[in-house]
Amino acid sequence: MNDRIFVTAHDVAREAGVSQSAVSRAFTPGARIAPDTRERILVTAERLGYRPNLLARSLINGRSNIVGVGVGDLGNPFFVQTLQLLSHSLDAAGLRLLMFPAEGGRQPEPSIREILHYRLDALVLLSVGLSSTLAEECRKAQVPVILYNRTTHDRGASSVISDNDVGARTIAAHLLAGGHQRIAYLAGTDGSSTNAQREEGFCAYLSEQGAPQPLRESGQFRMEAATAATRRLLARKDRPDAIFCANDTMAIAAINVARHEYGLDVGRELSIIGYDDVPMAAWPAFSLTSYSQPAPAMVEETVRLIHGLRAAPSSHENVVLEGALVVRGSSRAVIRPAG
Amino acid sequence: MNDRIFVTAHDVAREAGVSQSAVSRAFTPGARIAPDTRERILVTAERLGYRPNLLARSLINGRSNIVGVGVGDLGNPFFVQTLQLLSHSLDAAGLRLLMFPAEGGRQPEPSIREILHYRLDALVLLSVGLSSTLAEECRKAQVPVILYNRTTHDRGASSVISDNDVGARTIAAHLLAGGHQRIAYLAGTDGSSTNAQREEGFCAYLSEQGAPQPLRESGQFRMEAATAATRRLLARKDRPDAIFCANDTMAIAAINVARHEYGLDVGRELSIIGYDDVPMAAWPAFSLTSYSQPAPAMVEETVRLIHGLRAAPSSHENVVLEGALVVRGSSRAVIRPAG
DNA sequence: CTGAAAGCGCTAACAG
DNA sequence: CTGTTAGCGCTTTCAG
Numbered sequence: 003m004n005d006r007i008f009v010t011a012h013d014v015a016r017e018a019g020v021s022q023s024a025v026s027r028a029f030t031p032g033a034r035i036a037p038d039t040r041e042r043i044l045v046t047a048e049r050l051g052y053r054p055n056l057l058a059r060s061l062i063n064g065r066s067n068i069v070g071v072g073v074g075d076l077g078n079p080f081f082v083q084t085l086q087l088l089s090h091s092l093d094a095a096g097l098r099l100l101m102f103p104a105e106g107g108r109q110p111e112p113s114i115r116e117i118l119h120y121r122l123d124a125l126v127l128l129s130v131g132l133s134s135t136l137a138e139e140c141r142k143a144q145v146p147v148i149l150y151n152r153t154t155h156d157r158g159a160s161s162v163i164s165d166n167d168v169g170a171r172t173i174a175a176h177l178l179a180g181g182h183q184r185i186a187y188l189a190g191t192d193g194s195s196t197n198a199q200r201e202e203g204f205c206a207y208l209s210e211q212g213a214p215q216p217l218r219e220s221g222q223f224r225m226e227a228a229t230a231a232t233r234r235l236l237a238r239k240d241r242p243d244a245i246f247c248a249n250d251t252m253a254i255a256a257i258n259v260a261r262h263e264y265g266l267d268v269g270r271e272l273s274i275i276g277y278d279d280v281p282m283a284a285w286p287a288f289s290l291t292s293y294s295q296p297a298p299a300m301v302e303e304t305v306r307l308i309h310g311l312r313a314a315p316s317s318h319e320n321v322v323l324e325g326a327l328v329v330r331g332s333s334r335a336v337i338r339p340a341g
Numbered sequence: 342m343n344d345r346i347f348v349t350a351h352d353v354a355r356e357a358g359v360s361q362s363a364v365s366r367a368f369t370p371g372a373r374i375a376p377d378t379r380e381r382i383l384v385t386a387e388r389l390g391y392r393p394n395l396l397a398r399s400l401i402n403g404r405s406n407i408v409g410v411g412v413g414d415l416g417n418p419f420f421v422q423t424l425q426l427l428s429h430s431l432d433a434a435g436l437r438l439l440m441f442p443a444e445g446g447r448q449p450e451p452s453i454r455e456i457l458h459y460r461l462d463a464l465v466l467l468s469v470g471l472s473s474t475l476a477e478e479c480r481k482a483q484v485p486v487i488l489y490n491r492t493t494h495d496r497g498a499s500s501v502i503s504d505n506d507v508g509a510r511t512i513a514a515h516l517l518a519g520g521h522q523r524i525a526y527l528a529g530t531d532g533s534s535t536n537a538q539r540e541e542g543f544c545a546y547l548s549e550q551g552a553p554q555p556l557r558e559s560g561q562f563r564m565e566a567a568t569a570a571t572r573r574l575l576a577r578k579d580r581p582d583a584i585f586c587a588n589d590t591m592a593i594a595a596i597n598v599a600r601h602e603y604g605l606d607v608g609r610e611l612s613i614i615g616y617d618d619v620p621m622a623a624w625p626a627f628s629l630t631s632y633s634q635p636a637p638a639m640v641e642e643t644v645r646l647i648h649g650l651r652a653a654p655s656s657h658e659n660v661v662l663e664g665a666l667v668v669r670g671s672s673r674a675v676i677r678p679a680g
Numbered sequence: 681c682t683g684a685a686a687g688c689g690c691t692a693a694c695a696g
Numbered sequence: 697c698t699g700t701t702a703g704c705g706c707t708t709t710c711a712g
Contacts, residue, residue: 008403008460008483010705021683026707033707036681051481056458057400058705062688064347066396068439076425077620086415089442093452098459099440100407103428113432119395120437121347142390144347262625281416286601287626349689360699365691375697397689400704684711694701 009052018046029054066121069097069308070145072104072114074130077225078251079280080297081128084150087301088126095305097123104130118143124308126150131194132159146311146318148304151295153195153320160311160318162303164325166196169293170203172327173246173275176291178211180334182244182273186235187216188256190223190248197223200248200277217242221252228252232259236266243272244333250276250283253290257332273333279325289331299323348391357385368393399460408436408647409456409464409484411443416564417590418619419636420467423489426640427465434644436462443469457482463647465489470533471498485650485657487643490634492534492659499650499657501642503664505535508632509542511666512585512614515630517550519673521583521612525574526555527595529562529587536562539587539616556581560591567591571598575605582611583672589615589622592629596671612672618664628670635662 011025018025020043027033028043046052060066069092076082085101092099100120102113104127114136118125122145129151137156140147149161177185187204190197205215219235221228228247232255235242247253253276260266260274268274269289276283279294303321311317329335350364357364359382366372367382385391399405408431415421424440431438439459441452443466453475457464461484468490476495479486488500516524526543529536544554558574560567567586571594574581586592592615599605599613607613608628615622618633642660650656668674 008705012705022705023684023707024682026705027682030707034681039681053458053482055400055460055705057396057405057460058688059707060688061394061396061400061690061705062707064688073428076421082415082421086442089412089440093442096455098456101428101438101440103425103432116395116435117437119392121394121396143392258625286597347689351689361689362691362700363698365689366698369691373697378697394689397704398691400689400706401691403704682712684709686707686709688706688708690704692702692704694699696697696699 008055009050011052011054014043014047014050014052017050018043025052026054060121064121065123065312067097068100068120068122070100070102070114070117070120070122070125072102072125072127072130074104074128075224078129078223078249079282080151080250080278080295083280083297084128084301087298088304091301091305092308095309097308115139118145123312124148126304126308127152129194129196132156144315146308146315148307148311150300150304151196158316158318160307160320162300162307162321162323163196164295164300164323166199167203169277169295169325169327170200170246171207173277173293174204174207174211174213176327176329176333176335177244177246177273177275178208178213180244180273180336182334184240184242184244185213185216186242186245187218188228188231188235188245188247188252189218189220190252192220194223197248204246216246221247221255223249223252225251225255228255229259232256233263236260236264236272241272244275245272246275248277250278250280250290250292252276253292253332254282254288257288257290269331269334275333279328283328283330291330291333292328294326294328296323296325347394348389350391350393353382353386353389353391356389357382364391365393403460404462404651405460406436407439407459407461409439409441409453409459409461411441411453411464411466411469413443413467413469414563417468417562417588418621419490419589419617419634422619422636423467423640426637427643430640430644431647434648436647454478457484462651463487465643465647466491468533468535471495483654485647485654487646487650489639489643490535497655497657499646499659501639501646501660501662502535503634503639503662505538506542508616508634508664508666509539509585510546512616512632513543513546513550513552515666515668515672515674516583516585516612516614517547517552519583519612519675521673523579523581523583524552524555525581525584526557527567527570527574527584527586527591528557528559529591531559533562536587543585555585560586560594562588562591564590564594567594568598571595572602575599575603575611580611583614584611585614587616589617589619589629589631591615592631592671593621593627596627596629608670608673614672618667622667622669630669630672631667633665633667635664638662 015022219231276292279292283290354361558570615631618631622629
């Protein structure tokens with residue numbers, strides 16, 4: 003089955019007149035080897051087109067230098083941005099990114115079970131839920147898990163999120179300050195910690211301020227569902243004057259519907275607020291008020307966690323970072339003059 | 342260095358009272374093994390939390406089942422879409438996707454040289470140029486290369502593109518039919534085959550029809566550069582009445598500038614046409630006329646090529662698919678009545 | 681500083 | 697059908 007087409011350390015050793023272990027040492031950073039021997043070996047290796055087989059290396063030290071990344075919805079620019087940042091950070095840290103599609107948070111799909119068979123240094127789930135069976139599999143396989151933009155009660159899994167409670171409360175305060183009377187909440191995926199925290203914080207703040215509870219529709223964090231949900235909201239007789247969307251993707255969908263289907267002046271007749279502050283939110287076409295999640299810092303923390311977990315695979319840590327409200331044209335900041 | 346924390350086939354064998362090779366066979370699809378023996382082994386393995394080490398397996402059959410994917414700019418939705426499709430297709434084919442960041446097409450960056458040390462089944466470059474040194478490295482490492490949305494004269498590399506010449510000519514015809522007088526071309530990255538083909542086809546058609554050559558600015562296929570380039574075009578005294586942008590990302594940038602900085606009525610005062618037909622192009626906020634590249638078919642072809650190349654690593658193939666013009670509101674289809 | 685030798689965990693003949 | 701035996705290509709003691 004093996005075609006013996008690859009150049010191996012043996013080939014180089016024979017050609018350079020040294021032992022195979024000398025070749026290995028020449029390619030190992032801290033190894034004891036005479037500078038000129040090393041040089042000779044490297045030259046020979048270059049000439050033969052030799053590359054150390056990382057698979058074999060990983061087999062020995064039990065570490066692949068590969069990080070698995072489960073990605074749910076790439077339709078969401080926030081995760082695209084995160085993936086971009088993460089790929090660069092991991093790359094800089096000498097780690098490889100093995101990506102696999104991961105829908106929903108139900109059963110761990112076959113691919114992820116498969117992926118665990120590599121000796122992953124860590125598994126990062128980008129806004130993908132961690133089922134308890136998957137958590138168990140990872141524990142068995144000694145693969146540390148890091149949830150990104152999600153948390154879990156499962157001990158043993160780490161997580162990196164921003165403070166959704168503070169974010170949601172800040173948005174609620176902003177809307178009340180703007181004098182909005184009929185506020186709606188466009189929810190994300192039910193059962194996700196992200197939606198739960200944002201919804202709870204939002205409702206709690208309104209309640210504390212004596213404001214009525216918001217109308218509620220679910221957009222599943224996705225554009226299509228959010229489009230339908232917004233239509234339902236705007237078709238009501240008691241049409242809301244503000245919609246807090248649990249992420250920017252849904253907020254963009256809401257703007258599209260409000261502006262192009264209902265001809266509403268977004269920012270005056272209807273305030274729309276998102277969450278994430280994706281690059282698109284700043285485009286003049288949307289000018290979306292949004293609560294910014296610090297993606298670069300979140301990714302940095304993720305990579306820091308990965309390094310820590312490589313040393314202590316069974317430890318875990320839950321990181322919460324601060325975000326910030328970015329007010330733009332899609333929301334009214336002050337109370338509109340009567341009439 | 343090795344902590345011996347993983348359960349191995351030996352452990353399972355001892356526990357189940359069989360040989361280690363029996364365990365191997367239990368996990369190999371077509372292997373000759375008694376059903377009940379297999380069952381017993383699988384149960385024991387499950388209990389101990391055993392997983393075959395794919396690294397070791399790959400070491401033997403010289404094939405990692407991993408496909409490397411070089412990604413340049415994830416700011417471009419077309420590549421996000423492609424990455425999404427590709428991750429699913431590869432997954433369905435039982436292949437893993439090892440992603441790495443790859444800027445420009447100059448020197449092969451360290452990470453990609455590193456990645457080659459895995460026994461990749463193939464290397465897919467998403468709109469990333471293939472330098473001749475990298476091509477050489479891949480040839481030496483026996484890793485077949487597939488360029489996606491790019492071509493190269495380098496023999497040995499395969500490619501999957503859509504017919505840029507036809508696409509560009511179709512757009513030119515559409516603009517001429519709309520009676521446009523001062524046409525501009527917003528170019529992509531200089532030196533990329535993609536831009537070269539689109540520009541040549543576009544200019545050739547105009548020339549053949551006796552129309553003047555277009556104004557030209559470069560937007561490097563990116564939003565920021567395209568924004569600046571559009572400003573330069575629209576600041577001219579002889580402002581163009583149509584801009585063909587070499588991709589949708591630049592077209593969106595152009596629309597933003599035209600509409601929000603110059604207050605132009607896009608589609609009437611100024612026609613803007615893109616290329617790729619990304620999902621966003623269909624949003625009412627943009628309603629962008631664009632030439633659709635068949636991403637699903639292109640990805641399908643890519644995966645088909647990967648399979649073929651696994652069998653015959655040194656062969657290669659260049660695939661060209663057909664696209665289609667999608668006319669929307671950002672361009673005028675018929676000649677505007679005089680006055 | 682260097683070579684010989686013993687594996688890492690697994691698959692693939694080879695006998696039985 | 698199953699156990700034994702060689703390795704895959706590399707790193708890492710252990711002698712020298």
